[in-house]
Each structure stands twice: as structure tokens, then as C-alpha cells.
Amino acid sequence: MNQVVDNYRETLKCHSCNHTLEQSFYCFFCEKIQEIKGKLNYFSIFGLETTYQIDLNKVDEAFDLLILVLHPDYYAQSSETDKSLALEYSTLLNNSKATLIDPLRRAKYLLSLFSPLTDQASTTPPKGFITEMFSLQEELDHAEETGTISRSLKKEIEDLATQTEQFLGDAFIQLESKPEDKLIITTIQEEISKFKFIRNLQDRSQEIEQKQTNLH
Amino acid sequence: MKEHIIGIDLGTTNSLAANVFETGAEILENDRFSTNIPSVVTLKKKMILIGDEALRNRTKYPQETVYSFKRFMGRGAKDIHEDLSKFPFKITIGERDNILVGVPEEIQYSPEQISSFILKKIKDEAESILKVPITKAVITVPAYFDDAQRQATRNAATLAGLEAVRIINEPTAAAIAYGLNEKKQGKIAVYDFGGGTFDISILNLKGKIFKVLSTNGDTHLGGDDIDHLLVEHIIELINDNRITFDSALNSQSLQILKKVAEAIKIELTSNLESKHQIVLPEFDLEKTILVKRETFDQILHPIIKQTLQHVETAIKTAKIKVSDIEEVVMVGGSSKIPLVSKMVGEYFNLQPHIKLNPEQVVAIGAAIQGHLLAGGKRDFLLMDIVPLSLGIETLGGTFSKLIMKSASIPAKVTETFSTSADNQTGIELSIYQGEREFVKDCRKLGQFILKGIPPMPAGLPKVDVTFFVDANGLLTVTAKEQRSATEATIDIIPTHGLKNSEIRRILEESMENAFSDFNSRNYVEFKEKAESILKGLDKIWNRADQYISKVQIEAIQEHRLILEAASKDNNPEPLKAAIDKMGDLTRDLADSIMGDAAKDQLITAGLEENELL
Numbered sequence: 034m035n036q037v038v039d040n041y042r043e044t045l046k047c048h049s050c051n052h053t054l055e056q057s058f059y060c061f062f063c064e065k066i067q068e069i070k071g072k073l074n075y076f077s078i079f080g081l082e083t084t085y086q087i088d089l090n091k092v093d094e095a096f097d098l099l100i101l102v103l104h105p106d107y108y109a110q111s112s113e114t115d116k117s118l119a120l121e122y123s124t125l126l127n128n129s130k131a132t133l134i135d136p137l138r139r140a141k142y143l144l145s146l147f148s149p150l151t152d153q154a155s156t157t158p159p160k161g162f163i164t165e166m167f168s169l170q171e172e173l174d175h176a177e178e179t180g181t182i183s184r185s186l187k188k189e190i191e192d193l194a195t196q197t198e199q200f201l202g203d204a205f206i207q208l209e210s211k212p213e214d215k216l217i218i219t220t221i222q223e224e225i226s227k228f229k230f231i232r233n234l235q236d237r238s239q240e241i242e243q244k245q246t247n248l249h
Numbered sequence: 250m251k252e253h254i255i256g257i258d259l260g261t262t263n264s265l266a267a268n269v270f271e272t273g274a275e276i277l278e279n280d281r282f283s284t285n286i287p288s289v290v291t292l293k294k295k296m297i298l299i300g301d302e303a304l305r306n307r308t309k310y311p312q313e314t315v316y317s318f319k320r321f322m323g324r325g326a327k328d329i330h331e332d333l334s335k336f337p338f339k340i341t342i343g344e345r346d347n348i349l350v351g352v353p354e355e356i357q358y359s360p361e362q363i364s365s366f367i368l369k370k371i372k373d374e375a376e377s378i379l380k381v382p383i384t385k386a387v388i389t390v391p392a393y394f395d396d397a398q399r400q401a402t403r404n405a406a407t408l409a410g411l412e413a414v415r416i417i418n419e420p421t422a423a424a425i426a427y428g429l430n431e432k433k434q435g436k437i438a439v440y441d442f443g444g445g446t447f448d449i450s451i452l453n454l455k456g457k458i459f460k461v462l463s464t465n466g467d468t469h470l471g472g473d474d475i476d477h478l479l480v481e482h483i484i485e486l487i488n489d490n491r492i493t494f495d496s497a498l499n500s501q502s503l504q505i506l507k508k509v510a511e512a513i514k515i516e517l518t519s520n521l522e523s524k525h526q527i528v529l530p531e532f533d534l535e536k537t538i539l540v541k542r543e544t545f546d547q548i549l550h551p552i553i554k555q556t557l558q559h560v561e562t563a564i565k566t567a568k569i570k571v572s573d574i575e576e577v578v579m580v581g582g583s584s585k586i587p588l589v590s591k592m593v594g595e596y597f598n599l600q601p602h603i604k605l606n607p608e609q610v611v612a613i614g615a616a617i618q619g620h621l622l623a624g625g626k627r628d629f630l631l632m633d634i635v636p637l638s639l640g641i642e643t644l645g646g647t648f649s650k651l652i653m654k655s656a657s658i659p660a661k662v663t664e665t666f667s668t669s670a671d672n673q674t675g676i677e678l679s680i681y682q683g684e685r686e687f688v689k690d691c692r693k694l695g696q697f698i699l700k701g702i703p704p705m706p707a708g709l710p711k712v713d714v715t716f717f718v719d720a721n722g723l724l725t726v727t728a729k730e731q732r733s734a735t736e737a738t739i740d741i742i743p744t745h746g747l748k749n750s751e752i753r754r755i756l757e758e759s760m761e762n763a764f765s766d767f768n769s770r771n772y773v774e775f776k777e778k779a780e781s782i783l784k785g786l787d788k789i790w791n792r793a794d795q796y797i798s799k800v801q802i803e804a805i806q807e808h809r810l811i812l813e814a815a816s817k818d819n820n821p822e823p824l825k826a827a828i829d830k831m832g833d834l835t836r837d838l839a840d841s842i843m844g845d846a847a848k849d850q851l852i853t854a855g856l857e858e859n860e861l862l
Contacts, residue, residue: 097456097458100632109623109624110622120719128661131656131657
């Protein structure tokens with residue numbers, strides 16, 4: 034559980050000029066890259082609460098601000114220590130952003146913070162859901178053949194994704210208040226496994242639509 | 250600035266370098282030296298010609314003059330799709346399925362070594378222009394180059410005495426130059442159609458950040474293929490039943506036909522038709538042919554269509570629409586062809602951007618990146634991506650991707666795998682790059698074995714496999730068994746490329762041979778120099794007694810015979826000595842006759858012959 038603890042809010046001081054820092058990586062006052070002692074998670078890196086529903090614009094803003102002072106290209110002439118810190122942080126920033134902007138990866142990651150030993154592959158969605166997926170796959174097969182995807186089919190798939198995201202958001206809020214609750218964890222696992230099926234539908238629908246617009 | 254890091258565009262048909270000066274980035278060339286050289290090398294036993302000299306002599310040394318070797322970088326024989334017998338030079342397959350160029354009994358080089366000759370020449374010319382030693386460079390590669398091809402490029406630099414501090418993608422380099430020059434924002438497409446490769450990159454320019462969204466391309470689609478189709482057409486026009494495209498033409502005929510095809514292609518860029526006289530000594534044939542722009546366009550159409558399919562995929566991968574693109578930047582020599590510009594313009598419904606020289610923009614961008622790495626102004630940041638997914642082979646030949654296509658670099662992913670048999674003490678990891686489900690459809694980058702795992706039941710060992718792609722887009726793989734802390738790391742060594750030990754050996758050998766290499770490489774230059782000195786002497790000889798003493802005249806006359814003899818002998822060292830001595834002997838004469846400028850001329854004659862004397 035200690036990984037979920039967000040040490041971001043603790044008062045941070047620059048190790049070089051003792052200036053108060055708003056994040057752990059870099060002192061904008063004396064322009065020094067910092068060594069981090071505590072452990073940061075992908076959320077706290079960007080100054081976000083460790084929760085499922087996040088503002089993606091904030092991720093973008095925080096990423097741009099940090100990458101512009103932490104990228105290895107700016108440290109090619111620096112000390113070996115600073116060079117390797119820059120490389121480490123940039124890699125971390127890239128991975129964090131890629132994880133957070135994707136609702137499926139974000140869910141998997143957040144669950145791993147709460148329940149590090151959970152094997153996410155172990156759950157399969159309920160039968161009724163699988164049947165629903167099959168019928169949507171068939172509709173997509175048809176759309177692929179004709180080269181056009183109906184607006185209603187597209188909306189149906191997108192709605193499914195939005196619903197799943199909302200459901201996950203609520204479930205994670207519950208989990209935050211009862212972090213050890215096995216039932217909530219299982220519900221989230223099930224929802225994540227559903228999300229994988231929906232993701233596949235989203236990818237296919239997007240592909241068909243792209244072909245449609247590019248052929249114009 | 251602490252150091253100079255130049256930018257080098259190592260192209261299939263042409264290479265050039267640029268540098269950032271106080272006034273901005275510029276191509277490195279002046280009236281005496283130029284880094285802008287054809288990527289052509291003549292490999293003779295005692296002589297290596299590089300660049301323009303090699304190109305000039307291609308029909309004289311048809312078998313020994315090699316080009317397009319960039320296409321072989323980091324590739325095995327199985328990867329090369331074109332018919333190797335259609336090249337006028339000899340290509341053989343080495344022990345590791347690697348490609349070797351040159352006549353087997355005489356001289357053979359790897360593509361990396363041949364590329365290193367080009368890079369060395371660029372380094373020398375750049376040093377002459379900048380008057381400082383150059384040891385570091387940013388070198389560009391096609392965005393769609395895989396890990397092995399990137400590694401091969403870096404090795405070529407090492408062999409040339411250059412550290413490739415960064416390998417960047419050609420379209421991305423072009424985007425840097427564009428972004429800083431035009432100060433525009435938004436989504437742009439870089440359409441890079443070069444001599445041997447095609448690349449399309451979609452970027453988002455936002456504030457200082459130039460982010461690559463997607464990239465696609467074909468490392469075997471370029472001007473070379475256009476030349477190839479043109480040669481086929483020329484053969485049709487020659488209409489002689491002794492010459493067909495399938496018949497084995499000799500090296501000289503192949504070089505001549507390629508030369509004509511290149512000339513036609515260039516002429517048709519500005520003219521509506523191109524007329525050429527073809528002389529093929531092999532067949533005792535002389536014929537004039539005429540190619541019209543219209544015919545050329547018909548030949549080209551399918552190739553351009555192919556490039557547009559890659560464009561479509563790139564747009565799809567970037568998850569945007571064609572109409573989101575605000576500008577198309579044209580890069581590479583082949584993008585100057587009118588039909589290319591027309592079809593690309595129609596596809597995007599935009600006027601293609603051609604304000605920046607398509608042939609220089611890549612080197613300029615690389616130089617700007619080099620300047621940044623040398624500690625220069627932080628006015629932009631390039632965020633590039635992995636062009637193709639990276640992963641390992643898992644049970645049943647399936648491809649498990651660890652780093653996904655289009656991931657921003659640097660990127661690092663760790664995944665845990667286990668053993669499939671009881672008491673298995675070693676795990677073999679095969680590393681692949683590609684997008685398909687099964688490894689047989691992907692490209693193998695290399696393999697290694699993690700040994701020394703304590704015997705355990707199947708599935709119990711936990712092996713953490715970490716893939717790390719650095720800012721150069723180069724991959725390192727580490728494997729660690731958690732329980733026993735057994736660890737193994739590899740830098741991916743190209744399956745077909747040079748091993749580190751081979752690079753060391755070549756470097757050591759080249760140190761030993763440095764002097765003789767230098768001399769033989771410069772032999773042709775010496776010879777030209779000698780001829781030009783003798784010509785110069787002839788012109789002023791009747792006035793010589795007005796300026797120098799009889800003793801001096803006699804000494805020059807005597808040495809003249811030695812110089813003449815040395816220039817006919819194939820031995821570069823005495824020739825160099827004879828030239829130097831003639832320089833000394835004629836110094837007084839040159840001084841008094843022509844003043845400083847002309848003195849320089851007499852001694853360094855051969856560089857700008859016939860100008861002053």
C-alpha cells in the first residue's frame with residue numbers, strides 16, 4: 034500500500050539552493066535537476082491525486098512543463114549523475130503519460146497500486162457480456178465488408194467505453210475508502226477485462242472509419 | 250560553445266553536412282571544400298575514390314564503383330529484395346548471411362565500411378572548412394530504419410573516427426529545421442522521398458515541443474527505383490534484340506544506363522522532354538532516345554501511389570484526419586519531381602511546402618540538433634518515437650510486444666516471463682521488431698541466453714525482461730531472474746552487421762594502414778596536382794630567366810624530369826615528395842612573378858587549375 038501514499042504534498046526543498054519546490058524533479062529557481070528520495074507514482078508525478086478520474090489536460094500541461102527541463106538533450110554536456118537522472122526522469126515521464134492518457138492502462142496501473150499481487154489476466158467477463166460482444170463484432174464484420182460504419186454502431190461502442198470508464202471511476206472511489214475490499218477489487222478486475230473487449234471494438238471501428246474518410 | 254557537433258545527412262545517393270554558425274545553420278561548403286558529395290565509392294585494390302571522383306569514374310571503373318550501399322546497411326541477404334545481379338558491382342554473401350561488396354579475390358568491404366569512407370571524407374572536408382577537429386556528429390537515418398540499420402549506421406561513424414552522439418530520423422530533422430524557420434504551430438506532415446527510401450512522419454508542433462505522432466515508410470522505395478524503371482523504359486526505346494532487361498548486361502552498360510536514367514529524371518523536372526544519345530561500347534551501339542514527361546509520369550504514377558498508401562497509414566496511426574494536417578513539408582531529391590508534388594498536393598488538398606531546400610533541410614535539422622547537444626540554445630525539444638513495436642518470441646512462435654509502436658523515446662518496459670519446462674536452467678530470448686502476431690512475420694534483431702537459473706519446476710522462475718530504448722532509438726535488453734538474481738544484458742548486435750570485435754579489428758588495422766591508405770586515396774589528387782604544376786610551369790617558362798637565377802632554373806629543369814617520371818609511376822609517396830620539392834624550388838619564381846595569390850596558385854595548383862596561370 035505504501036506506493037499509493039502520495040508524498041508529493043510534503044514540503045520539498047531544492048537540494049542545491051533550498052528553494053521550496055512544487056514538484057520533486059527540478060528547481061526552476063536555480064535550474065538544477067533534483068535527486069528524488071521518496072517513491073512517486075504516475076499520478077503524483079504530474080501533481081494529480083491518485084484516483085481514476087483525472088483531468089487529461091493537466092497531464093499534458095505538467096508533462097510539457099517537466100519534459101522541457103528534464104529531457105536528456107538538455108543534459109548532453111552535464112555531469113554523469115545529472116545525465117542519468119535526466120534519462121531516468123524522461124523515461125518515467127513518457128511511461129507515466131502513456132499510461133495515464135489511456136483509460137484502460139490507467140485502470141490496470143491504479144489497480145496494481147492498490148493490490149500489487151492481483152493477476153489481472155485471471156478474470157473473464159460474464160457470459161451475457163461476451164454474447165453482446167459477439168453480436169457487435171458481427172456488425173463490425175459487416176461494416177468492414179461494406180466499407181461504411183453506421184453512426185449508431187459507432188455511438189454504441191463509444192457509449193460502452195464511456196460507461197465502463199464511469200463505472201471504473203466510481204469503483205475506484207469506493208476502493209479508496211475501503212482499500213482492502215476483495216469484492217470491489219474483483220469488480221474492478223471484471224470491468225478491466227470487459228474493457229479489453231471494448232477496446233478491440235473501438236480499434237476496429239476507428240479503422241473502418243479512417244478508411245472511409247481517407248477514400249473520400 | 251565547448252565543441253562542434255555537426256549534422257550529417259548520410260543519404261542513399263548523396264550525403265552532406267551542416268553546422269550551426271552564429272548566423273544560423275548552414276551547409277558546410279565553400280569554394281575549395283565541400284561536404285556535399287555523392288554517396289559513391291570506387292573500390293580498387295590500391296586506390297579508393299570517394300564521392301565526385303568515384304562518380305566521374307563510374308563508367309571507367311564500372312565493376313568497382315559502388316552506390317546505393319545504404320540499402321544494405323544492417324541487412325542480410327534475405328532482406329534484400331532486389332536482384333543483386335542487376336548491380337554493376339559484385340555483391341557476395343558472407344558467413345552470417347551478411348553482405349559484402351567488392352571483387353572477392355581483390356577487395357571486399359561491408360556496407361558499414363563503405364559508408365565510413367563517405368563519413369570520413371565528410372569529416373575531412375568539414376575539418377578543412379571549420380579548421381577544427383571534428384569528432385562528433387548527429388547522423389540522420391530514415392525514420393523507418395529498424396534497430397539493426399541504426400546500429401550499422403552508428404558503427405560506420407565509429408569506423409570513420411566520428412562519434413554518432415545522436416542518430417535522428419530524417420523527416421524529424423527536416424521538421425526541426427522547418428519548425429524553427431517558419432515558427433509555425435500545429436500538425437504537419439513531412440513527406441521525405443529520397444534516393445533510396447521513403448518516409449512519412451506526422452508531427453505536432455506545440456510551443457517549443459516538436460512531437461512525432463506517427464511515422465511510416467519503406468526503406469526500399471526511392472529514386473533508385475525510379476531509375477530502375479527508367480532503365481527498363483530506355484531498353485525498350487533502344488529496341489535492340491541483343492539488349493533486354495533480363496539479359497546479363499556488362500557492368501559498364503549497367504552504369505551507363507543508370508547514368509542516362511539519372512540525367513533524364515533531372516531534365517524532366519524542368520523540361521517536358523529529354524533527349525539523350527546512348528553509347529554502349531559492349532554492343533557497339535549508338536542511339537538517340539527521347540523520353541517525354543508524359544511517359545515518365547506514367548512510369549512514376551504507381552510508385553507515388555505506393556508512397557501515398559504509407560501516408561494514409563501514418564495518418565491513421567496518429568489518430569487524426571487528413572484535413573487536420575496544416576502543412577506538408579517536402580524533403581528529399583525525389584520530391585522535386587513535378588508529379589510527386591502534384592499528387593501529394595492533391596492528396597492533402599494543400600500546396601506542398603518547398604521553401605526550404607528539400608535536399609539540404611535534413612542536414613540543417615541535424616546540425617541544429619547537434620548544436621543543442623553541444624550545449625546550444627534550448628529553443629526547441631524534439632520528441633521522437635519508436636517506429637515499430639519491439640518484443641520477444643514467446644511460446645508457439647507468438648510475438649509478445651513490450652514496447653509498442655509510436656511510444657515516445659526514451660522508453661522502458663519490464664515484463665515478467667517464466668520457464669516452460671521443469672528444471673530449465675537457461676532461457677533463450679529472441680528479440681524481434683514488427684507489428685505482426687507471429688515472430689516469423691517480424692524482423693529478428695538478435696538473441697541471447699540467460700544462463701545459470703537454479704533448477705526449479707516450470708513456471709516458478711520469474712524472469713524480468715526489460716526493454717530500454719534510448720534517445721537514439723537504440724535498444725538494450727536486460728533479463729533478470731528474480732529468485733536467483735541471475736542477470737544478462739545485451740546491446741542488440743545486428744544479426745548481419747559487424748560485431749564489436751570486428752569494429753575494433755578494422756579500427757586497429759586502419760590505424761596501422763593509416764599512412765598508406767591516406768596516400769593511395771590521395772594518389773589521384775597528387776597526379777592531378779603534378780599535371781597542373783607542369784602545365785603551369787610551361788606557361789611561364791619562357792619568362793623564368795627574368796626572375797630567377799640560372800642555378801635555380803637548372804634545378805627546376807632537373808627536378809621536372811623527376812616529377813614527370815613520378816607522376817607516371819603508380820607510387821604515391823615519391824610523387825608526393827616530388828610535388829613538395831617542386832613547390833620549394835619554384836617558390837622564388839612564384840613569389841617574384843605573381844605575388845602572393847599566384848604563389849599560392851602554383852604550389853597548390855590542381856585545386857583551381859587554369860585560373861591564374
